[in-house]
Amino acid sequence: MTSSASTTPGTAASAAATSDERPTWVWTSTYACSTRASWWSAAPPGRLSSSSPSAAAGRRPRAPGAPGARVVGAVRGTEAGAGAGDRRDGRARRYRGPAPAPTRAAGAPVPRGGVTRGPVHPHPRRPARPRPTPEARALPGPPPAPEDPPAVGAGAPRGATGEDALLDGLLPVLPVGSWTDLGPGDDAAVVRADDGRVVVSTDALVADRHFRPRTASPEDVGWRAAAQNLADVAAMGAVPTALVVALVVPSRPPAPWTDGWTTGLARGLAAACAGLPGARGCGVVGGDLTGGEQVVVAVTALGDLRGLPPVRRDGARPGDVVALAGVQGRSAAGLAVLERRARPGAAAWAGAGVESAADEEVAGLVRAHRRPRPPCDAGPAAAEAGATAMLDVSDGLVRDAGRVARASVVVLDLSTELLRPHRDAVAPVADLLGVDAWRLVLEGGEDHGLLATFPEGAVLPEGFAPVGVVRAGAAPGVLVDGAPHAGGGGWDHFG
Numbered sequence: 090m091t092s093s094a095s096t097t098p099g100t101a102a103s104a105a106a107t108s109d110e111r112p113t114w115v116w117t118s119t120y121a122c123s124t125r126a127s128w129w130s131a132a133p134p135g136r137l138s139s140s141s142p143s144a145a146a147g148r149r150p151r152a153p154g155a156p157g158a159r160v161v162g163a164v165r166g167t168e169a170g171a172g173a174g175d176r177r178d179g180r181a182r183r184y185r186g187p188a189p190a191p192t193r194a195a196g197a198p199v200p201r202g203g204v205t206r207g208p209v210h211p212h213p214r215r216p217a218r219p220r221p222t223p224e225a226r227a228l229p230g231p232p233p234a235p236e237d238p239p240a241v242g243a244g245a246p247r248g249a250t251g252e253d254a255l256l257d258g259l260l261p262v263l264p265v266g267s268w269t270d271l272g273p274g275d276d277a278a279v280v281r282a283d284d285g286r287v288v289v290s291t292d293a294l295v296a297d298r299h300f301r302p303r304t305a306s307p308e309d310v311g312w313r314a315a316a317q318n319l320a321d322v323a324a325m326g327a328v329p330t331a332l333v334v335a336l337v338v339p340s341r342p343p344a345p346w347t348d349g350w351t352t353g354l355a356r357g358l359a360a361a362c363a364g365l366p367g368a369r370g371c372g373v374v375g376g377d378l379t380g381g382e383q384v385v386v387a388v389t390a391l392g393d394l395r396g397l398p399p400v401r402r403d404g405a406r407p408g409d410v411v412a413l414a415g416v417q418g419r420s421a422a423g424l425a426v427l428e429r430r431a432r433p434g435a436a437a438w439a440g441a442g443v444e445s446a447a448d449e450e451v452a453g454l455v456r457a458h459r460r461p462r463p464p465c466d467a468g469p470a471a472a473e474a475g476a477t478a479m480l481d482v483s484d485g486l487v488r489d490a491g492r493v494a495r496a497s498v499v500v501l502d503l504s505t506e507l508l509r510p511h512r513d514a515v516a517p518v519a520d521l522l523g524v525d526a527w528r529l530v531l532e533g534g535e536d537h538g539l540l541a542t543f544p545e546g547a548v549l550p551e552g553f554a555p556v557g558v559v560r561a562g563a564a565p566g567v568l569v570d571g572a573p574h575a576g577g578g579g580w581d582h583f584g
C-alpha cells in the first residue's frame with residue numbers, strides 16, 4: 090500500500106468498487122448475528138481475545154518415522170500405503186502440475202455429445218478428452234483465462250424452458266477440467282482419482298449471510314464459492330480436481346440481479362478455476378438446481394493428494410514455525426467498506442474522506458472481498474515441504490489458528506512483528522473507517538490464505554512467510570506476542 094490516504098485523489102474506482110447503495114435493513118438484520126465481526130464499528134485498539142483454550146481434541150499418535158510424519162488415514166482406519174496411488178516405496182510422487190485442460194476457443198460452439206458417453210440431457214456436452222499420459226500431466230497447464238471468460242452459448246436457450254433453459258445457460262460456461270471423464274448432463278459425473286483417495290469438502294454460500302446481491306455480482310459469488318472450496322482442498326495439501334455446484338434459485342432473482350444470474354455465477358466459477366494459482370484444470374462436473382426462497386450456492390470440491398499424506402490440523406508440534414500464504418485482513422476490510430456504505434449515516438462517512446482519499450485502497454480491498462485469491466498452489470507445495478498442519482483461514486486468523494492449536498494440543502504464538510505487512514496493507518482504510526487494523530488482520534475471515542506449520546528449519550515453500558511459532562503449553566490455544574488475544578474471536582455463524 091503506497092498511496093497516502095489523505096493525498097490520493099478521488100477517482101471513479103472507489104465509487105465503482107462500492108457503487109451499489111445498500112438498503113440499511115439488510116445490513117442491520119444480517120449483522121445482528123455477527124456480534125464478533127463488527128469491523129465497521131470503531132474498535133478500541135489493543136490486544137485481542139483470549140483464544141479460549143477449550144476442550145482440546147485428543148492428540149492423535151503420530152506415525153513413527155520422519156519428522157512431520159502424520160497419521161494417514163486415521164479417520165478411515167487405514168494406513169498411508171492403502172491408497173491405490175500411494176507410492177509403495179514410501180516416497181512421495183512429485184507433483185508437476187495438472188494435466189492440460191481441454192481448450193475451446195472462446196465463443197466457439199460447444200459440441201454436442203458427452204465427454205465420453207452419449208448424451209442423456211439435451212444440453213451441450215463436452216468433447217471427449219483422452220486420458221492424459223504421465224508426460225501430459227507434467228506439462229504446464231493452460232494459460233490463465235480472463236477473469237470473466239465469455240459465456241459460450243449462454244443465455245441462448247434452444248427452445249427449452251424452466252430448468253432446462255437455466256441449464257442451457259449454465260452448463261456451456263462451466264470449465265471442463267483435466268480430471269473429468271464425464272461432465273455435466275448425466276445422473277452423475279465421472280472424475281478421475283489418480284491417487285486412489287479423494288479429498289472432498291463442501292461449503293455453502295447463502296445470500297445475505299455470505300454475500301449480498303446488492304454488493305456482489307453473480308460472477309463475484311461464483312468466484313467466491315469456487316475459491317473458498319478450492320482453498321479447503323488445497324489446505325489438505327491436495328490439488329483441486331473438480332467442483333460440484335448445487336444452486337437454490339428463487340423464482341425472481343434478488344435485486345439487482347436479473348434472470349441470467351445463474352450464467353453469471355457459472356462465469357465466476359469458471360473464472361476462479363482458470364485464474365487462481367493451482368486451480369487450473371479443476372472442472373465443474375455437475376450439480377443440482379432447485380427452487381427456494383433465497384439464493385444458496387453450495388459447492389463440493391474434490392482433490393487429489395498425489396501420493397502424499399493429507400496435511401491435517403493435528404500435526405503441529407512445539408518448535409514448528411507457523412507460516413501464512415496469501416493475504417489476511419483484506420477481505421474483512423473490503424466487507425467493512427461495503428457494509429459501511431450500507432449503514433445509516435453512510436453519507437456522513439463518505440464525507441469523512443474515504444470516497445476521495447483512498448480510492449485505490451478501497452477498490453483493492455473491496456475486490457479482495459469479492460474475489461478472494463487463495464494461493465491454492467501453496468497447499469500442495471506445503472505438503473511436499475513437509476508441513477505438519479494446515480488449514481485455510483476462513484473464519485479469522487486467531488480463530489482458525491485456534492483450531493490447529495486444539496487439534497494438535499499445542500499453543501500457536503503469533504507475532505505482530507511478522508504480521509505487520511498484513512496490518513500495513515489495511516491500515517489506511519481501517520483508519521478512515523475508524524476500525525482497528527489489527528482486528529481486521531487477527532479476526533477477519535474470508536481471505537482464505539493457508540496457515541501451516543512447518544518443522545523448525547524447514548525451507549518454507551514459495552508464498553509462505555513465517556507469522557509465529559508453535560509452543561508447548563498446558564492449555565492449547567493462540568497467543569499474540571506471547572499474550573492472550575483480547576479482541577473478538579472471529580466469525581461464528583451461531584456465536
Ligand SMILES: Nc1ncnc2c1ncn2[C@@H]1O[C@H](COP(=O)(O)OP(=O)(O)O)[C@@H](O)[C@H]1O
Nearest residue numbers: 289290291292317321324480481482483484489
Ligand atoms: N452438516 C455437516 N455434516 C457433517 N460434517 C459437517 C457438517 N458441517 C460441517 N461439518 C464438518 O465439520 C468440520 C468443520 O466445518 P467448517 O467449519 O465448515 O470447516 P471449514 O472452515 O474447513 O469449511 C469440517 O470437517 C466439516 O466437514
Ligand SMILES: Cc1ncc(C[n+]2csc(CCOP(=O)(O)OP(=O)(O)O)c2C)c(N)n1
Nearest residue numbers: 119292297298299300301483484534535580
Ligand atoms: C453479507 C455478509 N455478511 C458477513 C460476511 C462475513 N462472513 C460471512 S461467513 C464468514 C466466515 C466464513 O464462512 P463459513 O461459512 O464459516 O465458511 P467455512 O468456515 O465453513 O469455510 C464471514 C467472515 C459476509 N461475507 N457477507
Ligand SMILES: [Mg+2]
Nearest residue numbers: 291292293483
Ligand atoms: Mg465449511
